[in-house]
Amino acid sequence: MFEIQPFGGIIYGADYNPEQWPRDTWRDDARLMNEAGVNLVSLGIFSWAHLEPRPGEYDFTWLDEVMDLLHEHGINVNLATATASPPPWLSLKYPDSRPVTxxxxxxxxxxxxxYCPSHQPFRAHARQLVEQIAQRYGPHPALKLWHINNExxxxxDQCFCALCAEAFRAWLQGKYHTLDALNDAWGTAFWSQRYGDWAEIQPPRRxxxxxxxxxxxxxxxxxxxxxxxxxxxEAGVVRAVTPHIPVTTNFLGFIPGLDYFKWAQEEDVVSLDAYPDPAGPHPHLEAGMSYDMMRSLRGGQRWILMEQAPSAxxxxxxxxxxxxxxxxxxxxxxxxxGASGLMFFQWRASRAGAEKFHSGMVQHVGPARSRVWEEIRSLGQELRTLTRLTGAQVPARAAIMFDWNSWWAxxxxxxxxxxPLLPLVQKWYAALRSLGQNVDFVHPDGDLQGYDLVVMPNQYLLAQGSAQNIRQFxxxxxxxxxxxxSGIVDEHEHIQLGGYPALLTDVLGLWVEEWVVLPPGEHNRVRFGAQGEAHDVLHWAEVIHPEGAETLATFEQDFIAGQPAVTRHGYGAGRAYYVGGDLPQAALAQVFEEALTHAxxxxxxxxxxxxxxxxxxGGRSVLHLLNAHPTQALAVTLPAGGVHFEDGRPAAPSLTLPPYGVTLxxxxxxxxxDELQLTQAPAALTLSH
Known part of the structure; x- marks a missing residue:
C-alpha cells in the first residue's frame, strides 16, 4: 500500500519541463515552488530527445542539475521514464515504428x-533509455515516485500495422490454442469467414x-x-533497480482503449489526469465520477490527481x-x-508548442500579476491543515458496475x-450522488459483498461467472x-438465447422480448403507479414480460402502453429492480431512493x-460539503457536535457557503x-433517513 508520509503531507505539485526554459529560470522556479507549497514535481516526461539526442548517446547533464536543485530546495521528484514521445531520429531510423490507422x-x-507498441527495436531503445535513467537516478534522494511513460x-490505442497483426495472431493462439476453437468463438460460419490458417487472420481494418x-x-x-x-x-526495469520506490502511470479516467481494472493491478498507486470542462453544466460530477473510479480500481486505496488544469x-x-x-x-x-495528491499540468505555461495556451501554475503574465497564481499559492498553504485526510477512508454502500469488455462490445x-455508454453511466452516477451517496465502481467479477446496493446501468456483455457473482449477491x-x-451477449459476443437477459431472468423475475428503439425526436412516457409522477423516456424502451416481478412503473404510449417499464422482484434474501428504458435522472433517483431505503x-x-x-x-466521520454553484450561496444547518476539521473549533449551528465554497x-x-439542512435558492432541502 502506498504511503504518503515520505512527501511530508498531501502531495502538491505539477509537471515540470525545465528543458523548455533557460537555466537562469530554474532557480527562480525552485524558489516559487517553495512559495507555493510544492513538494513533488513530475520530471522528464517528454525528454527523450534531450536525454538521448542520437542513438546510444546520452546526455544527463541538465537533468543532473535539475534533480540536485530540486533536492536542495526540498522538492521531491516523480521521475518519468521519458518514453512517451520518441525522438525524430527513431522514426527516421525505423520508419515502420510509426503506427498505422x-x-x-x-x-x-x-x-x-x-510508436507502434509491437515494434521490437522501439521496445529495445525504450528499455535501454529506462535502464540508463533507473541506474543513474535510482540512488538520488529526491526520487520518490516512478512515472512510467505518459497517458x-x-x-x-490501436495500431493496425503488419507487426501488430502478427502479434494479434500470437495473442489469439495463446487464448484459443486451436483454429476450431477460434472459429467457434468468432462465429465464422456466418458470411463464409471460417479460417483454415492462422496467417489468414488480420486486424479489423477498414x-x-x-x-x-x-x-x-x-x-x-x-x-x-x-x-x-x-x-x-518499463516498470520491471525500475522495480529491479529501486524496489522501494512506488510505480505509477497516469490514467485518463474513462478512456475507451485500456482496461483500467486490469492495468491498475500492475501499479503501486493509481494516478489520474482529470480535465472536466469548466463550461459544462456540472464539472464536479464529471470530475467526481473519474475520482471515484480511481479510488475503486485498487480497492479503496488513496490515489494521486497527477494532472489537472490550473485554469483553461x-x-x-x-x-x-x-x-x-x-x-x-x-x-x-x-x-x-480519496486523493492524497493534487498536481497540475503544468508548472509554467509554455511559450511554444501545441500546448502554449494551456494554463500553468505560473501563467504567461508571471506570478506577481496572476489571479491563478494567488489561488495556487493559497491552496498550497491550505493543504498543510488537511494532512490528516491522507489517512481517511471513503466507504461506499452503493456501487456502479462497469466493465471495459462490455463497453468495447x-x-x-x-x-x-x-x-453511448458514458452519458448513461454519468446519469446513473449523478442520480446516486443526488441521494448523498459515496459511490464505488466495481467490476462484474469483483467482490460485491461489501455493498448494500449495486446498480448496473448497462452490462451488455455478461459472462456466466459474472452472472453467478451477481446472483449470489x-x-x-x-x-x-x-x-x-443488459445481459444480451456472452464473452464471445454471442447472443444469450431464451429471452433477455437470459442469465438473470430468474433474479429479475422477467424476460424481455424485444426492444423499442426511439429515434431522435420520438419519446415515450413512464408513469410510477396509477397516479404517480410521469417522465419522458428517450432513446430506448422494451417489451417486458414479468414472471414474478412487480410492476412499479408502466409505459404510457405506443403499442407498449400499459406494459411494465420498471419492475421489482424478490430473490433469495435480496431484491432486484429492472429499468426497461432510458429514464431521466429524476426518475432514476426515485428508483434508487426506494432501493436504498429498503436496504x-x-x-x-x-x-x-x-x-x-x-x-x-478511525471512529470519526468527516463531512465534505461543497457548493458547486457558480453564483448562488448555500445556507447550511449542521448536526450538533461538529468541529471544523482544520483546527478543531466547534462548528456553529449554521453557516453560509459562498459560490464554490467548501467546508469540512x-x-x-x-x-x-437527518439533522442536516441546506437552503439554496430557490428551494429548501431537508436531508433525512
Missing part, C-alpha cells in the same frame, strides 16, 4: 506517442461492411494487453477558464473522493441503436438495479450543484444526516 495510414512525425492510449463482432472485441482486448506489455517492461486548457473548441474558486473546490472534491457496430441479501439492454441505507435529496461526501478517520466538519461516529 485502421484505414492503412502510417502516422507522421511531429506530435507525440508516435498510454491517449492518442493511439472493410466493405461490418467486421466480425468477436474479431473486433478480441482486437480491443489484444490492443489493451499489447500496450500493457510496454508498461510492464487548449484543446477544446472553446476553452473556458476556471472561474475563481472552482479550482480549489474541485481539488477539495478530489480529497473527499457495446461499441461494436451493427446494434439495434447507437448506445442478490441471493445473499443485496439489492440490484439493472438497466436496459437500510440513509438517503438525502441534493441538487446537482451540491457535492456531499463522507470519509472516515468532523463528527464523532456517524454523521446525523
Amino acid at each position: 485502421a484505414d492503412g495510414v502510417r502516422l507522421e512525425v511531429g506530435a507525440r506517442q508516435l 498510454y492510449g491517449c492518442h493511439v 472493410a466493405p461492411t461490418f467486421a466480425n463482432p468477436t474479431q473486433q472485441l478480441d482486437w480491443r482486448r489484444f490492443s489493451s494487453d499489447n500496450i500493457l506489455e510496454l508498461y510492464r517492461m 486548457v487548449n484543446w477544446r473548441p472553446y476553452n473556458a477558464p476556471k472561474r475563481p474558486g472552482l479550482m480549489r473546490m474541485l481539488n477539495h472534491q478530489a480529497l473527499a473522493h 457495446l461499441n461494436v457496430d451493427s446494434k439495434p441503436a447507437v448506445l 442478490v441471493d445473499g441479501g443485496g439489492t440490484l438495479v439493472t438497466g436496459f439492454f 437500510g441505507v440513509p438517503t438525502c435529496r441534493l441538487p446537482d450543484t451540491v457535492s456531499l461526501s463522507v470519509s472516515r478517520l 466538519i468532523e463528527f464523532e461516529g456517524e454523521v446525523a444526516l
